[in-house]
Amino acid sequence: MSAIPGNTPAAKAIHLRIRRQDRPDSTHYWQDFKLGYEPDHNVVSALLALRADPVTVAGARVEPVAWEHNCMEEVCGACAMLINGVPKPACSALVDQLAQPIVLEPLPKFPVVRDLIVDRSRIDDGFRRVKAWIDIDGPWDIHEGAPRISQRQWSESYLYSRCMSCGCCMAACPQFGPHADFMGPAPLAQVRLMNAHPTGRYDKADRLHAIVAEGGLSDCGNAQNCVRVCPKAIPLTSAIGELGRQATLQALRDLLG
Amino acid sequence: MTERGGAIVIGGGLGGLWATLTIANASFPVQLFSLFEVRRSHSVCAQGGINAVLDTKGQHDSVQQHIIDTIKGGEYLANQPPIKSMCESAPGLIRTFDRMGVTFSRTAEGLLDQRLFGGVKNKRTCFAGASTGQQLLYGVDQQVRRLESLGQVTKREWWEFLELLKDDAGCCRGILAMNLRSLEVRAFAAEVVVLATGGFGQIYAPNTTTSTNCTGAAASRCYQQGARFANAELFQFHPTAMIGRDKTRLMSEAARGEGGRIWVPRTPDDQRAARRIPEAERFYFLEEMFPSYGNTVARDEASRAIWRVTRQMGLGLRGTDRVYLDLTHLDRALVSTRLGAILDIYRKFAGVDPLDEPMEIFPAAHYPMGGLWVDFERDPDGGMVSESPRNHATSIPGLYACGECDYAYHGANRLGANSLLSASFSGRVAGTSAVCYLRGLGSGHARLRQHDIDRAIARQASQNERLMRSDGPESPFEIHRALGELMTAKVGVVRANPELEVALEELRELDARLGRIRLGDTKDWANQPLSFARQLRDMIRLGTVVTQSALARDECRGAHYKPEFKLSIPEGKFPGDPEFEDYRARWQANNARWLKTTIAEHRPEGPKIDFEPVDTSLYPPVNPRDYR
Numbered sequence: 097m098s099a100i101p102g103n104t105p106a107a108k109a110i111h112l113r114i115r116r117q118d119r120p121d122s123t124h125y126w127q128d129f130k131l132g133y134e135p136d137h138n139v140v141s142a143l144l145a146l147r148a149d150p151v152t153v154a155g156a157r158v159e160p161v162a163w164e165h166n167c168m169e170e171v172c173g174a175c176a177m178l179i180n181g182v183p184k185p186a187c188s189a190l191v192d193q194l195a196q197p198i199v200l201e202p203l204p205k206f207p208v209v210r211d212l213i214v215d216r217s218r219i220d221d222g223f224r225r226v227k228a229w230i231d232i233d234g235p236w237d238i239h240e241g242a243p244r245i246s247q248r249q250w251s252e253s254y255l256y257s258r259c260m261s262c263g264c265c266m267a268a269c270p271q272f273g274p275h276a277d278f279m280g281p282a283p284l285a286q287v288r289l290m291n292a293h294p295t296g297r298y299d300k301a302d303r304l305h306a307i308v309a310e311g312g313l314s315d316c317g318n319a320q321n322c323v324r325v326c327p328k329a330i331p332l333t334s335a336i337g338e339l340g341r342q343a344t345l346q347a348l349r350d351l352l353g
Numbered sequence: 354m355t356e357r358g359g360a361i362v363i364g365g366g367l368g369g370l371w372a373t374l375t376i377a378n379a380s381f382p383v384q385l386f387s388l389f390e391v392r393r394s395h396s397v398c399a400q401g402g403i404n405a406v407l408d409t410k411g412q413h414d415s416v417q418q419h420i421i422d423t424i425k426g427g428e429y430l431a432n433q434p435p436i437k438s439m440c441e442s443a444p445g446l447i448r449t450f451d452r453m454g455v456t457f458s459r460t461a462e463g464l465l466d467q468r469l470f471g472g473v474k475n476k477r478t479c480f481a482g483a484s485t486g487q488q489l490l491y492g493v494d495q496q497v498r499r500l501e502s503l504g505q506v507t508k509r510e511w512w513e514f515l516e517l518l519k520d521d522a523g524c525c526r527g528i529l530a531m532n533l534r535s536l537e538v539r540a541f542a543a544e545v546v547v548l549a550t551g552g553f554g555q556i557y558a559p560n561t562t563t564s565t566n567c568t569g570a571a572a573s574r575c576y577q578q579g580a581r582f583a584n585a586e587l588f589q590f591h592p593t594a595m596i597g598r599d600k601t602r603l604m605s606e607a608a609r610g611e612g613g614r615i616w617v618p619r620t621p622d623d624q625r626a627a628r629r630i631p632e633a634e635r636f637y638f639l640e641e642m643f644p645s646y647g648n649t650v651a652r653d654e655a656s657r658a659i660w661r662v663t664r665q666m667g668l669g670l671r672g673t674d675r676v677y678l679d680l681t682h683l684d685r686a687l688v689s690t691r692l693g694a695i696l697d698i699y700r701k702f703a704g705v706d707p708l709d710e711p712m713e714i715f716p717a718a719h720y721p722m723g724g725l726w727v728d729f730e731r732d733p734d735g736g737m738v739s740e741s742p743r744n745h746a747t748s749i750p751g752l753y754a755c756g757e758c759d760y761a762y763h764g765a766n767r768l769g770a771n772s773l774l775s776a777s778f779s780g781r782v783a784g785t786s787a788v789c790y791l792r793g794l795g796s797g798h799a800r801l802r803q804h805d806i807d808r809a810i811a812r813q814a815s816q817n818e819r820l821m822r823s824d825g826p827e828s829p830f831e832i833h834r835a836l837g838e839l840m841t842a843k844v845g846v847v848r849a850n851p852e853l854e855v856a857l858e859e860l861r862e863l864d865a866r867l868g869r870i871r872l873g874d875t876k877d878w879a880n881q882p883l884s885f886a887r888q889l890r891d892m893i894r895l896g897t898v899v900t901q902s903a904l905a906r907d908e909c910r911g912a913h914y915k916p917e918f919k920l921s922i923p924e925g926k927f928p929g930d931p932e933f934e935d936y937r938a939r940w941q942a943n944n945a946r947w948l949k950t951t952i953a954e955h956r957p958e959g960p961k962i963d964f965e966p967v968d969t970s971l972y973p974p975v976n977p978r979d980y981r
Contacts, residue, residue, distance in 0.1 A: 244463030
């Protein structure tokens with residue numbers, strides 16, 4: 097691994113600069129912390145160590161930093177935050193691979209709850225708008241499964257089904273935010289997933305109508321930030337491109353009745 | 354008080370979502386409580402798969418064999434009727450998940466693929482890449498969203514369950530919960546409550562594969578309010594976990610199922626890189642110790658073998674608590690497809706590629722087989738009655754439990770890929786039972802009294818205020834670390850009574866220390882230390898139940914291992930040999946004494962331990978488990 101500035105062995109400390117905010121309506125402020133260097137620290141483990149003894153470099157004992165964490169295996173999506181300016185899950189952000197001071201900020205675009213916790217309910221709103229589910233008769237056994245799915249189609253769909261709704265793609269998207277109605281890349285990718293399923297496609301037209309409405313597909317500015325920051329390497333821009341083609345065909349179908 | 358009938362489900366993992374779905378589909382309103390957004394529940398961490406007999410691999414697999422494997426894997430400690438029903442329902446559950454759109458991996462013919470998993474000989478495990486739990490959870494989550502959009506489910510995310518509300522007859526009639534942002538404590542009424550709050554691996558932190566929210570606090574709170582807790586001493590240690598500073602990350606059993614081999618250098622403290630050690634100088638100890646199962650031997654055997662090789666034989670890598678889990682001899686493309694998530698996790702968190710270098714692993718606290726005691730109603734065929742208000746009922750009327758927080762299916766040890774199955778199945782059963790209970794409720798039942806509710810809210814609120822003002826010398830986070838160290842060292846893979854006695858004493862000290870903390874956060878908004886300190890008290894109490902139960906069981910069974918009471922299979926002797934028959938007789942005598950469910954009941958002075966018989970009516974224990 098290439099040398100990263102600020103990570104000289106002599107430093108033997110991890111320097112965290114954290115943007116803090118007590119309440120949704122209060123102003124933010126910055127605090128700096130140093131803790132003992134360990135080679136296997138990631139940002140969550142560093143924050144866990146810090147919360148036991150939260151003393152700033154100025155020597156003030158402060159309240160522990162609030163942040164979300166759960167699985168710490170980059171599969172629950174809880175701990176996403178802005179790390180050195182990049183939205184990413186904190187659990188897989190290895191301290192050894194980050195320039196110091198490590199600057200931690202809440203995931204942008206979403207309202208701050210406290211410190212590094214944000215309210216990501218807009219992701220849920222998006223899922224609801226696009227009907228990100230498959231309509232089944234009921235959760236009982238009907239003695240058959242879904243129709244067969246080829247390995248090729250499976251491997252394409254599986255890419256999208258790994259979205260953990262961490263919100264990184266939305267945070268990086270210039271079109272998404274409090275200023276706009278754009279639903280963002282994650283819900284759109286779910287449309288791509290559901291429309292490909294052999295029975296999910298029965299509601300394809302509904303979903304396409306939902307994403308050609310205001311705040312949908314046409315608000316994508318093709319900045320391609322989303323695909324660059326997605327921790328699961330989900331081909332979000334391919335999904336959006338494909339949905340554009342599906343939507344065009346749907347418009348033709350609507351026109352021709 | 355939020356006046357509302359219907360059901361409350363606490364916990365939005367696989368079990369809770371299935372219960373929610375089942376109750377809402379029967380047209381009863383459901384309020385779903387979760388500490389966080391339900392999609393982030395710990396179910397997402399299950400990587401490897403879910404068992405169901407589909408018999409599509411030319412191996413003549415049968416539901417019967419699945420039942421037997423589950424019973425034997427649990428060393429007969431689970432009641433057999435629920436197991437029978439679970440295994441019989443598994444194929445139907447898989448078909449339902451498939452219809453929900455779960456991205457199960459496929460064969461070339463487009464059918465559900467199945468793989469081999471630990472503790473069994475047939476390919477019986479459905480999987481979705483290497484993120485099966487995540488995919489299953491999302492499948493049910495999407496269905497619950499659909500019902501939410503129709504107004505049949507109300508989600509209450511960011512609310513923490515604090516206590517049960519019981520009427521004069523002792524029936525559960527609602528809950529008190531705390532909003533994790535505003536810290537408001539509020540009462541929510543319901544006619545039935547389903548608890549689906551997962552396991553409690555955090556009492557072993559950081560030596561656990563579980564998520565940070567798996568504290569067991571909710572189950573502990575129900576226990577402290579009178580719910581019986583069963584088989585608490587049975588805690589599975591996953592043999593193959595990657596040691597980390599914050600947690601120990603699971604390397605799925607699928608790694609062994611797909612052909613991964615576990616080994617150490619034959620020479621202690623061998624400093625050579627793994628690839629420079631010739632085949633002849635490698636000790637593939639699972640293959641030598643368990644010739645017929647090899648690397649896919651059950652988890653408890655694997656964990657103890659690793660413990661023996663590192664702690665007793667001194668063969669741990671570079672003298673540490675680590676052994677190799679090697680995938681480097683396997684086809685790279687196949688491994689990448691089948692075990693992608695494991696590879697990603699190891700690369701991400703260790704900075705090493707397991708396709709090039711063997712992984713370094715050690716056992717970690719993974720899954721409690723024990724949990725809240727739940728009932729079942731046996732049908733004449735030996736399974737569970739398909740619709741009964743008794744199934745999954747706790748000892749508190751009106752309170753049901755399902756998923757990892759109950760004790761029902763895994764006996765003394767759980768088979769790999771049976772946890773996603775039991776979580777899903779039990780969630781559905783608990784939901785069905787809650788519906789039966791709701792339908793059977795008369796109109797003349799007792800009601801909660803408002804002044805009792807007000808008093809309970811005031812008590813909880815004053816506890817919050819006391820904690821926020823606390824200014825003692827102790828840190829709750831340090832106490833949690835001490836708890837994890839204590840449980841790992843003294844109530845872990847190997848246990849001894851004198852150490853368990855000491856552990857009980859130390860747990861009492863931790864409880865006392867918790868009374869002298871400084872919370873360090875006085876804010877009345879999104880106060881995380883407040884919630885954590887409250888949970889810690891309940892974790893320590895649960896740790897005491899585990900330890901007291903472990904002390905009471907003087908035998909080796911499944912994951913509970915006390916060498917002092919070990920019955921060993923005579924080496925080189927097989928059924929028919931007098932030595933083996935003598936061993937069988939001792940094994941049967943041991944069963945007569947110890948093949949019983951441990952029941953803990955809360956008392957002010959500590960857990961009161963009793964035993965109750967196990968229903969072994971389908972496959973009585975005649976043959977000891979023999980993995981040679």
